[in-house]
Amino acid sequence: MKHLFPYLLGGAACFALGALSTAADTPTPITVPMARAAQELFGLKFTDAQLDSARQDLAEYRDNYAANRKVTLANSVAPATIFNPVPSTWQPSPAFGNDKLPKADKVKLPANREDLAFYSVRQLGELLRSKQISSEELTKFYLDRLKRFDPKLRCVTSLTEELALQQARAADEEIKKGKYRGPLHGIPYGAKDLFSTKGYKTTWGSVPYKEQTLDEDAAVVTRLREAGAVLCAKLTLGELAMGDVWYGGKTRTPWNLEKGSSGSSAGSASAVAAGLLPFAIGAETLGSIVSPSTACGVTGLRPSFGRISRAGAMALSWTMDKAGPIARSAEDCALVFDALVGQDRRDPVTLLVPADFRYAFDADVKKLRIGYLKADFERAYPNKANDEATLAELRKLGVELVPLELPQLPANDITYLLTAEGAAAFDDLTRSGRDKEMVNQGKSAWPNIFRSSRFIPAVEYIQAQRYRTLLIEDMYKRLQGLDGYMAPSFSRNLVLTNLTGHPAVAVPNGFTKEGLPQTITFMGQLFEEGKLLALVKAYQDATTFDEQHPKLNF
Structure with a gap:
């Protein structure tokens, strides 16, 4: 998650009012120059007259923050709002598979x-x-x-x-x-x-x-x-x-x-x-x-x-x-x-999504239409041959592979949703100063990220969640007619699907020149883990990468 930090200053506006609060009994009065400096962090351009009119509200907000901070909030206390990943036009797909585990092979205790x-x-x-x-x-x-x-x-x-x-x-x-x-x-x-x-x-x-x-x-x-x-x-x-x-x-x-x-x-x-x-x-x-x-x-x-x-x-x-x-x-x-x-x-989010799961290992994978991120697979990247071999193996199994493009909306620009929520979850750690005890103290480590995230405006956080709604709806439309899709494990797909809530399986598919393992990622339609796992099992039954293991010479 170290890659998040560059987006904090570029994609996230920085709300300074939290920082304006002091531990003193008498807070520093909020002045127009202070508000003018703060709005520079946000990329806003209010006039001095407008800022002067806002000063009383800003002071009241700061008093509200101080009052709220007297209430103890354990990490286990969730917000009253619940994120729902279900697209507005979502319909469940027809049942897939017979919901039965295949009969297990006979197994003998090894000598x-x-x-x-x-x-x-x-x-x-x-x-x-x-x-x-x-x-x-x-x-x-x-x-x-x-x-x-x-x-x-x-x-x-x-x-x-x-x-x-x-x-x-x-x-x-x-x-x-x-x-x-x-x-x-x-x-x-x-x-x-x-x-x-x-x-x-x-x-x-x-x-x-x-x-x-x-x-x-x-x-x-x-x-x-x-x-x-x-x-x-x-x-x-x-x-x-x-x-x-x-x-x-x-x-x-x-x-x-x-x-x-x-x-x-x-x-x-x-x-x-x-x-x-x-x-x-x-x-x-x-x-x-x-x-x-x-x-x-x-x-x-x-x-x-x-x-x-x-x-x-x-x-x-x-x-x-x-x-x-x-x-x-x-x-x-x-x-x-x-x-x-x-x-x-x-x-509570578990009450909003389907609660059932069906084994689908009996299903015929030849009936599956699986997207693949053609542009990502065609670019030059290390160990590309392993991914190409995976695509070839799926075609050999009879899976129909269909070129797919992901939404062009830049998902990386709203990853400050995560850091804002993280800063809230560990607010007491930050304000108490106990974050100094943590092992990592660099610019891209949590202590600094939590502090920086205190400057993200509530308005920008809400706007990012609305933007996220567009991603969810766009993904749902693009995946119509497909049973899932594939991507190199560390394409931009990783950020996007964590925002939209889609399931994924990281699957071993070879090794690097240095002898380290590599995976490819299979994504499924929302709530269709059974179909996704059936596809991956078919691939793993046809290959041996999942059976490889390291030699522990230590």
């Missing part, structure tokens, strides 16, 4: 138990269901790997060992009695440490919060517990969901320990890629699932906005935050997504 590290969720689930291994055995296996490899990868903030063993033993008892909850029953996993968990720290990766405990389970933790999954670890995130640097150091990709795992779901992607866990929960606001999935060579699903409850999760941007699974394959992501999707009154 070398270390091979279990890179088994898929589906394979591990079959071993558990058929009682070839117990959840307690499997959980101890992954806890051991977390302890062995985390000192180099730096992907864990807290092991939840006591809880994990308790949940694993409960799963074994239920499976023994024939009460099988489904394909996640007894499966170990990890959660990004912005999801609260009773009895354990929830640190948000940041020094000011490193001792924080929250007396609740996040919605994703609750739903996975109900599905029988076993929480083994809280996993690292870049400080306050930016990058891969946190208070404990830099999280590494297991493909090259000299490289970071990107962010901000840094630990989730690193742990899955290294075979320390079969799946993990990440979160994305502006690339935080797609980016680390690329750096670590795993499959990451960023669902449609609102499909998974964010209750109990750290808020950075109420209108952009999304939770999603990181796993080895599209099939594994589907299993996890199925357990997480649905309505939750604690996250």
